[in-house]
Every structure is written in C-alpha cells, then in structure tokens.
Amino acid sequence: MSSNLVPCIIAGGSGTRLWPVSRYTMPKPFIRLHDDETLLQKTLRRAAAVTDSGKLLTVVNRELLFRFLDDYRALQLQEDCELVLEPFGRNTAAAVLLCALRVRELCGGQAQLLVLPADHLIQDEPAFAEAVRRAQELAGQGYLVTFGLQPEYPETGFGYIRTGDALGEAGYQVAEFLEKPELELAQEFVASGSHLWNSGMFCMSVDTLLTEAERYVPSLLQSVEACWQQGQHASGQDYEQVELDAETFAMVEDVSIDIALMERSDRVAVVPCRLGWSDIGSWQAVSSLAPADEQGNRIQGEVILHDTRNCYIDSPSRLTAAVGVEGLMVVDTPDALLIAHEDRSQEVKVIAERLKEKGHPAFLGHLTTVRPWGTYTVLRDDDGYKIKRIVVKPGASLSLQAHHHRSEHWIVVSGTAEVVNGEHSFLLRTNESTFIRIGEKHRLSNPGLIELVLIEVQCGEYLGEDDIVRYEDVYGRDTSGEPV
Amino acid sequence: MSSNLVPCIIAGGSGTRLWPVSRYTMPKPFIRLHDDETLLQKTLRRAAAVTDSGKLLTVVNRELLFRFLDDYRALQLQEDCELVLEPFGRNTAAAVLLCALRVRELCGGQAQLLVLPADHLIQDEPAFAEAVRRAQELAGQGYLVTFGLQPEYPETGFGYIRTGDALGEAGYQVAEFLEKPELELAQEFVASGSHLWNSGMFCMSVDTLLTEAERYVPSLLQSVEACWQQGQHASGQDYEQVELDAETFAMVEDVSIDIALMERSDRVAVVPCRLGWSDIGSWQAVSSLAPADEQGNRIQGEVILHDTRNCYIDSPSRLTAAVGVEGLMVVDTPDALLIAHEDRSQEVKVIAERLKEKGHPAFLGHLTTVRPWGTYTVLRDDDGYKIKRIVVKPGASLSLQAHHHRSEHWIVVSGTAEVVNGEHSFLLRTNESTFIRIGEKHRLSNPGLIELVLIEVQCGEYLGEDDIVRYEDVYGRDTSGEPV
Structure with a gap:
C-alpha cells in the first residue's frame, strides 16, 4: 500500500440529457447543483480527500481550461494541479492511457491511477474512501480494478458486472461484463445478488495498465505514446499542463477503456460498494437531489404554483407559474426552456441532438x-x-x-x-x-x-x-x- | 330605422385569465391574436362596418389613450374617433350612461348606441350585421336590446337569458336574466332551446336608456351627469376626447349595466344570434383560434416537440422544447412563463391575483x-x-x-x-x-x-x-x- 495514488479525473461528457443547462461549451461536469458546487468541484474534493501523492491529474478539453481553473481555484485545494489538455474528445481509452503516461513521468510505474469521471455524484464519502482502500489493495496485486455498485433497482441504462471468485476481503474477480440489459434481465441481475452496476471508476497501477494495454491493444498504446511524444509541456500560474497535438491525437482510436481493455483482460477485479452514487443522467436525477415540499414539488427560483404536484421547476432568472399540472420537469434558461414529463427525462437528449444537427446556438452555448x-x-x-x-x-x-x-x-x-x-x-x-x-x-x-x-x-x-x-x-x- | 347608430366600444377589462400576456397596463383588448390584430382593432373594424353615423365612440382608461391611438391609427378608418377617457375603471353602468350623454351631444336623443365590449371576438361578420339590424329595429320600438348567443355547449362561466314573447321577426322580450349556472342547470338551459348566452353587447336609443335609468337608478344617473359636467373636452390630432374628472367619477356607483338596468327594466328585448363569438376568456379559447398540427399541437414561435400532443405553446422570443407532454398551455414572455393544464386555464386568474396582492412587476406591466x-x-x-x-x-x-x-x-x-x-x-x-x-x-x-x-x-x-x-x-x- 506504499505506492502513490494519483486521482485521474476525466472531465468529458456532453450531458445532452441535461440540456438546456448543459451545452456543448458547458458540459455536464460544469453544471452547478443546488448547493452551488459543480460536479467537477465535487469530484476534485473527493479526489483530494483520498490522494496520497499530493497530485490531482485532470484530462479536459483545452477550450475548457479556463472554466476548469475557475472551478479548481475556487476550492483552494493544496494538491498540485496536473492537466492533460485534449484538442477534442477521444473516449476513455485514450484519456486513461494518457494519464498512465503522465503519472509514470510524475511518480513512476508503481504509482496507482484512480480514474474518476468528473460528472458523477457520490454522497457517501467514507464509503468511497473505504472502497478506494480496497481497490488499492487489489491494484497492488496487479489487478485492473473496477468499482461495482450494488444495484438499487433494475436500471436498464447501465452496464453490469458479474462477480467471480472472491479475492480476499477486498473484492472479486470479474466473471463477466454485461451490456445494458432489457428490464426483465435487469430484474434478474438485481435479484441474483452477484451483479453490480459498472460505475466507470477504476483503480490500477501504471505498470499493470501499460502491460495489459501492450498485450491486448498494442497499436492503441503505440498511437497514444506517439501522441504523448508530441505533447507540449507548460507551466501555468498554479498548474502544470501537457497540451496534446491534434494531428497525432486524431490517430488514436475512439474507444472506451471498458471495450479496449476491461472486457478483454483476465486481470480484472471488482470492489463492490454502496456509495450514494448517481450519474446525474437526467433531470429526474437532478430533481431527486432537491428537497420536495408537501405537494412533492421541487422548485428553484421564483415560482408560483396553483394545484400543482410532483413537479421539478428550475427557473433562476424569471418568474414561472404553473396551474393544475403534475409530474413535469421544467428547466428555464435565458434563451431556452425545457418542459418534459418526469418519466421521459432521458429523452431530452433527442432535443439536444436535433439542435446539434441544426447547429443551433442553444446547443452550442449559453448567452x-x-x-x-x-x-x-x-x-x-x-x-x-x-x-x-x-x-x-x-x-x-x-x-x-x-x-x-x-x-x-x-x-x-x-x-x-x-x-x-x-x-x-x-x-x-x-x-x-x-x-x-x-x-x-x-x-x-x-x-x-x-x-x-x-x-x-x-x-x-x-x-x-x-x-x-x-x-x-x-x-x-x-x-x-x-x-x- | 332612420336614427343614427353610434358604436360605443367599452375598452376595459383586465383579462387576468390571459396572464402573462395581459397585464394591468396591457388589458385584454390590447392583446394581439395570431393574425397580429388586437381584439380592440377587430372590434373597431366591426363597429366601423355597421355604423351609419360616421362616428366611433370608445371609453378607455386615460393611461391607455396612446396605446389606443396606436391601434386605432394603424387601421386608417374613415370614421370620427370620439373618446371618453376614464381615470380608472368604474364598471359598465357608468361607461354606458356616459356614452349616452356623449351621443346625445353628438347626434341627439333619437340616436342609438351599439355597446360593444372591446375584448370579444366575432368571426361571422355578416351574421353580426344582421343581428345589429334586428336590434336597431327593436331599439327603435323603445327597447333596451341585448344580444343573446345561441349556446354551443353548457358553459358555466356565462350568464343566460330566457326568452319571453316574440317581438315580430326581430327578437323576443326577455323573460329572465339567469346567473352563471351549475353544470346540470347549464345542460338544461342548452336543451331547453329558450336560453341564450348573455353576450354583454347592447343596442338602445339614447332616450330609452336615459328614461329607464331615470326610472330605475335615478341617483346613479345623477352622479354620472354630475361627472359629465366636469368632463374636459379637448381635440387631438385626429380625435375628440372628453376626459373625466377623477373626483366626481369616484362618486359614481361601481355596478354593471346588467344589474343596474337590464335586470330591472320591463323594456328589455333580446336578439338571438349565432356569431362565431368568443369572449377569449382563457388561453384555451385563444388556443382554439390557432390551427392544430397532426398531433393536435398549436405552436407560435420556435418550438421543438418530441412525442408531445394537444399542447398550445406560445413562445415568440425564446426556444421552447417539450418532451412527452400532453394537454398543456405554455405561454412565454420575456419576464414570466405560464404552464397550465388545458382544462384548468380559467384558473390562471388565481396566479394573476396572487401577483396583484404582491404588487409584483409581472402583474403590472411588461418589460x-x-x-x-x-x-x-x-x-x-x-x-x-x-x-x-x-x-x-x-x-x-x-x-x-x-x-x-x-x-x-x-x-x-x-x-x-x-x-x-x-x-x-x-x-x-x-x-x-x-x-x-x-x-x-x-x-x-x-x-x-x-x-x-x-x-x-x-x-x-x-x-x-x-x-x-x-x-x-x-x-x-x-x-x-x-x-x-
């Protein structure tokens, strides 16, 4: 357990299901929750609480650097801020391997990566710390470790992990990764007791990761290394950055770390955990974080209700009135308004995609x-x-x-x-x-x-x-x- | 039939049920329909089409004079524009009696008033002209004539008129005025064939009106005459105005012409008609004027719909997106948004009343x-x-x-x-x-x-x-x- 742990925050994701608050230039990690902290800030805090290397590494689009720094600086963390700046998104395999190369430079091959998506919410911090401790133990034994969440209901929007043999107290070997299931299958998974939600968080040593990548995806690793050679190192006022070269980065395969490595390697373990986790994947998920009044309404901003129940209304800059409605998600921004049925909030992405096709300003950014x-x-x-x-x-x-x-x-x-x-x-x-x-x-x-x-x-x-x-x-x- | 007819347009009414488009400083007559004409403009046109006196008289709040003139001038009508300017609203009895005094000055006591609320819609203009012709005939015989609309459904929000003996071809004596009924009673009224909606439009000669007022409400008439004496006559560029004195006007009783006179007099007749009439009393009524698409949606402005049915969405200045919703009335303005269930659109007034209590800017006026x-x-x-x-x-x-x-x-x-x-x-x-x-x-x-x-x-x-x-x-x- 003496190896250094470097949290690697992947600040990507478009969050089209959280339109109109999330936009192309304002992706999900930068969305502010009701406590006025962004998901990114919460992830940075969480990472700072478990790191023992004194370093926080973040992979972020170079266009979002200054937005990142605003969020980062507001937290006044003590850790060194290390950044890998991408010219565009290239999925998680590229991001995680780039982190490995950077961490090897900083702390050597024995150091461990803790890969954290920047757009998740974890409400049970002690449970998270304990899960990280277990993951580090398994990573120290040469495993690629995933965090498997105890399923709370038969969710059809997540992938599942089936546990195999126990690896001491810390976790299990992974028997199988399973794609997003139909409802009936999801129900079976939940009932089985041996299926966990795949959280997208990982822990592994640099050496294990690069060895497994060399074995299963050597050409991907080569292209990432080639790109890394062209990266420009620079120092900011309170951060170090490596800016990737667009030309060589474009040669890297667009693939997730799950598909590239996790589903192929036989050195994959899982730490089961229960973290008060949410991927904040829809307005319904955001809504559930706000307290409800007696009629089940959750409101932000100036809102007047008449005989209205179970609505989520987020209207920070204008007056919104509702009369005789039920189960609506209403999200108001200065240039765009969303009204969705609560059961359909996943489909908000359809709207964002249509706006994207049109090159609509309300897809690209805010006023x-x-x-x-x-x-x-x-x-x-x-x-x-x-x-x-x-x-x-x-x-x-x-x-x-x-x-x-x-x-x-x-x-x-x-x-x-x-x-x-x-x-x-x-x-x-x-x-x-x-x-x-x-x-x-x-x-x-x-x-x-x-x-x-x-x-x-x-x-x-x-x-x-x-x-x-x-x-x-x-x-x-x-x-x-x-x-x- | 040789007496002059002077249309008297009563441009009052707050239209709280059409909030947030209607506001205290933007009452219902000034609301623009989807053809970009205001209800007032439509009323002025309708009045101009039936007048034979070359005059149009309008009673309007003095604060709304310039808004009135904007609407009036845009129509480029040939008729003389006569105005009575009220310092504040004082119900219809005062307004109608003031019209009578003004019309007597202009055209003598034989002249007939055609009292028209400025916030109704009439789609069958020939039927309206025919109804006015009949009303003039009865007014010539010394009747206070109401226009009774053939009920189209058991509306519980209107008063009803029960017809009595026939008065030739033109109409009937009024047997009884009936208050807004419960649904069951309204259904009986519609089935009876002898009950009509009370439209709030009237026709009568100046002399008849003043004689009946002298008989039934002498003190009201006296206070109106006293106020009239203090009125200031003035000429505008293309109109004549009489501005009422606030002090004497405040002494006039606040009562409707129905209660003051129509329900008491035995000289009241009714002309049954079918005019394609609407009092535009709710967003549902406004909605019904717009064409529906295949999913039953009626939209104005930039709106993106996904699996949405039977919604009315009026969003002239922002993008609105709807996902999986049905039967909503959505009305967006720069500073306030309304979302109401289609069956509850009458209750929008509750919102307006609550804003009024607060003295909220979104009750008083627009940005x-x-x-x-x-x-x-x-x-x-x-x-x-x-x-x-x-x-x-x-x-x-x-x-x-x-x-x-x-x-x-x-x-x-x-x-x-x-x-x-x-x-x-x-x-x-x-x-x-x-x-x-x-x-x-x-x-x-x-x-x-x-x-x-x-x-x-x-x-x-x-x-x-x-x-x-x-x-x-x-x-x-x-x-x-x-x-x-």
Missing part, C-alpha cells in the same frame, strides 16, 4: 460566454447593433485587438477599466465612457481589485465574433484572427 | 412599456445601473426633463436623434453618443422619418422611474414630478 479574462453576456442582438455586458476579473486583460466592421461604445458601470484606444491609454472609471472606432487597436483591462463591469454597444454592418484581429494576448490565444 | 412617444424596454436592471432600449416614433419627443440621482449615456443605434443636453442642442446620428449629467435638463426627440432606436445606460444610486422632473411635455403630462 453568457466564459473567457479566460471573465465573461460576456449578449443582452440584445439586433440589426446593426449588439449589446454586451462584459465582466473582467481583477488583474485580467482582453487581447489587444481591432475589428474591421464594427465600432464599440464602452461604458463602465462598475469598477475601473484600463483602456488602450489607438494611441491613447487611460483609466475609465464607473459612469465614464469611450468610443472605439472601426479599425482602431484597443484593449480592455481590469487593473483593480474588484470586478470590472462594462456595457459594450457595438454598431456595424457585421457583428460576428469572428471579426477580430488579435495583436497580443496574455492567454496565448491565436493572435491572427480567431474569435475572442 | 416593454408603451409611452405616447414610443416604447422603452428594460434590458438589464442591476445594482447601480440600468439599460434601456428606447424607440421614439418619427416626429415624437420625450419631455424636457432632469433626474436627481442618475446620469445617462445615450447611444443612437438606428435613426437620428435631436438632443437637448443642458445649454446645447444638437443632432445625434447612428453610432454617435452623448452623456447627460445628473441634474442636467435634457430632451430626446426624433426629427426623422424612421424610428429612432437609442440605447440608454443609466448610472446612479437610485434608478426608479419616479426620479424625473418634467419641465415641458408635448403630451400634456404632469410637468411636476410624475414618471416618464
């Missing part, structure tokens, strides 16, 4: 966009003009930039701005304004200690985010024509 | 406020600042005003503004801006031929609409401290 320097919210987008509310973090700075097709009126409504406008550089205080001409180089920074809030009114014949020429950018973003 | 000079929409209302989109009609002008607690940044995003800012007067073109200091006298006008659209960013410690000092106002509004 508020998160940037390294802060956020902007589109308040109005009309013919010839667009209004944004821009929030810049203390000390942060947008790129030095110019636009071909629009001029901008800036009005500071809170805090102090440092402005570069053409040849001039000056401070702009609350209730002061400036005008940026078309083509003029400009930059907005927040030199202060509180947030800067600025209203920007853009005027022009073309107001797309891609009308930007960047000259300098402190976040290392492309300075040759990408969106802000 | 867009209609003013004589145009509209303003609150885009954001935050600590220390507020953002408005202001639209000024061509030729219109806001009052010369100043504020004690806020400064204002103005940015023209469409059209041209004429600005008074302290000692200076100048034009502001699209993409130009100005800054109004706290306490500075200022005025905004649109000298142009197209709408002026201006973004206003207010900054200050207090941003209420009541922080205004008016110095001059072309619309005759209080120049001593009222809201804009």
